[in-house]
Amino acid sequence: MTLSRRGSYAAAAAICLARAYESGRPKKLREVSAEMAIPRTFASQILGDLVHAGIAVSAFGRDGGHRLARPPEQVSVAEVIEAAEGPLASGRCALRDGPCRWQEVCPLHETMTTATASLREVLAATSLAMLAARDAAIAGGTYPVPADSHRQAADVADSVQVELPLAAIAARLSAATAWLTAVAQACDQGEQQADGLPKTVAVHLSQAVEADGTQQAPLVWEAVGPGGVYPRFQGELQLSALDPERSELRVRGSYRPAPGTHHRPPGEAQRRRAAHAVLRDLLRRIAAGLEHEHAPAAR
């Protein structure tokens, strides 16, 4: 699920309109374009989409411009994105050609419908007002994550050895987002005995680049919960060969423990120890998973 340029511009423009809604005056096209870094002529198109969808209204003339048709609390992100990118639930079958007909559904239908519905449920639960509030919080430096990330974050590094040739690991990791997510989620649950907040774990492992024998890829591992974004780890994962049959997996970066486990902010040393423990756990799980998975293939 990656937003096209059109969709991201629409979101930006909508935020811009939401900010100006209180004033009651329409926002001019060029203002939106300038504030949000959208090409002028393209911005007109984007705002046109919003108008067509009934999200915004436009006016000609000297005091013309665009304005939200409803208060920002009543406009969901899903609406905005759909206005620009077309319906999220396309109604087209994912497996065959043509529309979904329930007389002859494909095996993917149930999963796909649930997946898209669950996607748009999240998007529909966020209003433009929340977005604008977050935007203001970020600008003012009071958004939860960046404020805490300096205070509580701890730089850590750790490594683990894997009894597999480098090529096998690299191949596995290059398309292992699904599996990494599961591993990270397991770590997450192991760590937070104290807080039972429901969280959604997401892992981004970018494409690896090779530098003198060492594969290196940026890794972001984060959890999102009701209280906001809790970034957990950002850094890089390095992979190098020890000998033809063994490799070393090294992780280095910044880790921030989950809030809620300690009532008082722990001391520096304690944080480092906690961060190290979780990171070690993550690495060991990855190594175990790799070796376990390749065992049957190597028989």
Add this chain to the structure above:
Amino acid sequence: MTLSRRGSYAAAAAICLARAYESGRPKKLREVSAEMAIPRTFASQILGDLVHAGIAVSAFGRDGGHRLARPPEQVSVAEVIEAAEGPLASGRCALRDGPCRWQEVCPLHETMTTATASLREVLAATSLAMLAARDAAIAGGTYPVPADSHRQAADVADSVQVELPLAAIAARLSAATAWLTAVAQACDQGEQQADGLPKTVAVHLSQAVEADGTQQAPLVWEAVGPGGVYPRFQGELQLSALDPERSELRVRGSYRPAPGTHHRPPGEAQRRRAAHAVLRDLLRRIAAGLEHEHAPAAR
């Protein structure tokens, strides 16, 4: 979230391999291509993606072919789709250019991360084994939906008048998936006092086509729950002008009540009555929503 051709082929090929996994023998490229209607040379690329991702293994020679690397129970749909289409969680910022950096997150980040994570959670919860089972059930005619749809479905039609010009309604409906979903969900909750099963509601409203003054669009409204797919309504929504200021909204199609509300399958007359009641509810909610929303804009 619409699957590209590459992704749908990958899913089809994976199902095909899953079917053949029990036999223990590799499936030849041409067999996969023929059974799943994938162009031969392109199928090679698709299967290559699966091999690279560690989902399948390939063998040369007389008894060569492709085979799943793991039992189908351990392969998730998310893996398959990501193998073909690249990571679902791109790690790129939805609002600006470049990757997501937590030092300076955009206001959309939290929502987007949750949305993509929630999407892939659903996709990761479905295994190839389930897909293959569903495929077999569909082929054998024992898949829940098609089997029941003939027995319990009731053809119904209803209409409602809206105090708005046709153009206004058409414009609103053309990009109203988000809002329609909410309306349908409200109907759903109103109906099922008896069963508290968690369901995900999805509404597909396709593009309207005009035929002598009447806009007409296929409409599918369905709910997905733990027991499988429960299609609820499939038919079409018609929109015609009564006079310049009033329009008629007409729905006609086939409706199937939610299972669980009645312990015994109700009689034909009773089903028709129930279907009619729900449909009327849906139409009235739509009309109310339309008039309410356009009231402030028309002041």
Add this chain to the structure above:
DNA sequence: CGCGCCTGGAGAGCGTCACGTTCACCCTCG
């Protein structure tokens, strides 16, 4: 032991279409 057949693998190449962008036109009010 080596040749030939049967299998998949890799890359270049090409047509198509949607997306991003730009331009010229039209509307409203002072």
Add this chain to the structure above:
DNA sequence: CGAGGGTGAACGTGACGCTCTCCAGGCGCG
């Protein structure tokens, strides 16, 4: 009537879907 401002159509580009061609690994047969 002209300056400000929004609207729609036209255009170029790049990514995707697909095909073609040549290459490489395994197995059996002579």
